[in-house]
Amino acid sequence: MPFPAPSTWINGRAEQSHIDDGASLRDPNTGAELASSRSSSSEQIDRAVAAASGAHADGRWSSLGAERRAPLLCALADGLDARADEIARLDALNSGVPISVTRLFASSNGDTVRSAADRALALGDAEAVPADGRDVRIHRVPWGPAALLMPWNAPSAMAVKKLGFALAAGASAVMKPSPASPWSALLVAEAAAEAGLPEGVVNLVLGGAEAGAQLVEDRRIAAISMTGATPTGRAIAAAAAPRFTRLRLELGSNNPAIVLPDADIEATARALVAGATKLSGQWCEAPRRVLAASAVHDRLVEALRTELATLRIGSSLDDTTTLGPVAFEGRRRELTAQRDDLAARGATIVEVGTTPDEGFFFPPTLAVGDDIEPDSEIFGPLLAVEAFDAVEDAVRRANSGQVGLAGYVFSDDIDAASSLGAALVAGEVKVNGTSVLDMSPHSAQSFFGSSGIGGHGDAELLEFFVGKRIVGTDAPGLPL
Incomplete structure (x- = not known):
């Protein structure tokens, strides 16, 4: 199938991205080159931000109000529905996630935008508040242009979620997908232009760390929503701090699972394996570190091994695959290094199943040991398993390290x-x-500890893009 041209979208129009990266996008199933990679130039990024800033300044989107924005958002949703099959295939190639899963994401993208529009309509743009008969209203006002930085593990779902709620809130936006997974975001930008959104409201730039740094350091960007690695999040927070730019950062976490002595071991193993291998193990909230009561530890390890053996490892484009490859070679190398590090600390490594010789496959793996807390976030089908004697000790260990x-x-x-x-x-x-x-x-959930700033939840996401402004007649006769 043809792949989307690596375009930069500015003012609702596509243009060739100026920079030849000298790199390529590869099929995670075979390692074969699929297409060359290009990035937006500094000048293109500047123009994209200028377009979003201009759209915010003259109110061509925010001043429409939720009621007049809603039909355009529904048109965007319809465009996403029409592209669902293509988006699912592109996401499976860009992420390694099995197409049975990327189809679920792609088929729900339109409803994500409709839900955002419905929430904005329910809240309205302003509401009167009790003030002894005086006219006092709270207005919900977009902060300004939003930079939306997306991860590679669920490319279209994250792009649509961030963009849909930013638009519903009345914000203009500049999207930047991961350089590892740009294709479905390009179709999202295309659908936005086709839906008739005003020029400058939706823009898209391509590139890696340099492009991201220029975007988040631009003084015209008023809000930044990013999902990705913790080091990148720290860099964004540092860049945003001098301007107090509004931040929403979903970062890494080695999510713990505590298994108590009375747990149903077979059902627990099924749930843990399902969680640890979703999205080819590339899911931010996947269980990463299992703390099992000593009385059931050995039984659980055997049940996990049995359950892992039921996975069907294969191409992300195969409808029957339940565990695909990881997204790119660098991801597989990092997982291998983490596995080897856990082994060096005394963990017993249990690999289950057979992976293809080609592509970026990592075998579903258990690392079984004592107090083997990983130093960095595990992001793939690798699960650490440890025993505990006292529940208090399990809680202490579950709350240590990179969690939240x-x-x-x-x-x-x-x-x-x-x-x-x-x-x-x-x-x-x-x-x-x-x-x-x-x-x-x-x-609703907040990102605790080093796992980020802000939180999940549709209501919270919509609120992230707006500030509250109260306007009305002052109360007479106040003593101060």
């Missing part, structure tokens, strides 16, 4: 498990499950 996004507790005693979960340093703790989706339509 998610946690898991497994037990037949739901009340005890929930109580234990409330003690974990994490924004979301699930009992007896590892699903990707939220537990409730009202879910």
Whole structure:
């Protein structure tokens, strides 16, 4: 199939990205080169930000109000629906995630935008507040142009989520996908232009760290939403600090799972393997470090081994695949180094299944040992398993290291498990499950510790892009 041209989108129009990276995008299933890579030039990035800034300054989008923005957002949603099959295939090639999963993401992208529009309509642009009969209103005002930096593990889902809620809030935007996974974001920009959004409201630039640095350091950018690695997040926070730019950063976390003695071991193993291998193991909230009660530790390790053996390892484009390759060679090298480091600390390495000789496959792996906390975030199908004797020790270890996004507790005693979960340093703790989706339509979670700034939840995401401004008649006769 043809691949999208590596274009830069400015003012609703595509143009060739000026910089030849000298690199290429490769098929994670075979390692074969698929297309050459290009980046936006510094001048193109400057013009993209200028376009978004101009769109914000004259109010061509924000002044429409939620009601007049909604039909255009629905047109964008329809355009995403029409591109769902192509987006699913491109995401499977850019990320290594099995196409059965990328189809789920791609088929829901349109509904993500519709949901954002519905939330904005429900909130409105302003609301009157009680003020003894005086006209006093709280207005929801976009901060200004938003920089949206997307990861490579769920390319279209993250692009659409960030863009859809920014647009619903009335913000203009400059998107920058990961250089490893640019293709579906290009289709999102194309759908936005086709939907008839005003010029300058949606822009897209391509590139790596240099492009990202120029974007987040630009004084015209008022808000930054980024999902990615912790070192990148620290660099963005440092760049944004002098201007107090509004930040939402979802970063790394080695999410712990505590398995209590009364847990259903077979069901626990199924849930842990499912969680650790979702998105080819490249899921921010996947369980990474299992702390199992000593009484059930050995049984759990064997159950995990058995469950891993049921995975169907294969091409991300194969409908029957349940575990695909990781996204690129550098990701596989880092996983290999982490596995070897855990082995050097005394962990027993258990690899399960056979991987193809070609491509960027990493075998589903257990690292079984004592107190083997990883030094950095594991991001692939590698699961550390340790034993504990006292629950207090399990909680202490679960709350150490790079944590803060998610946690898991497994037990037949739901009340005890929930109580234990409330003690974990994490924004979301699930009992007896590892699903990707939220537990409730009202879910909300903060990014604790070094896992980021801000949090998850549709309401919180919509609010991120706006500030509140109160306007009204002052109260007479106040003493001060």
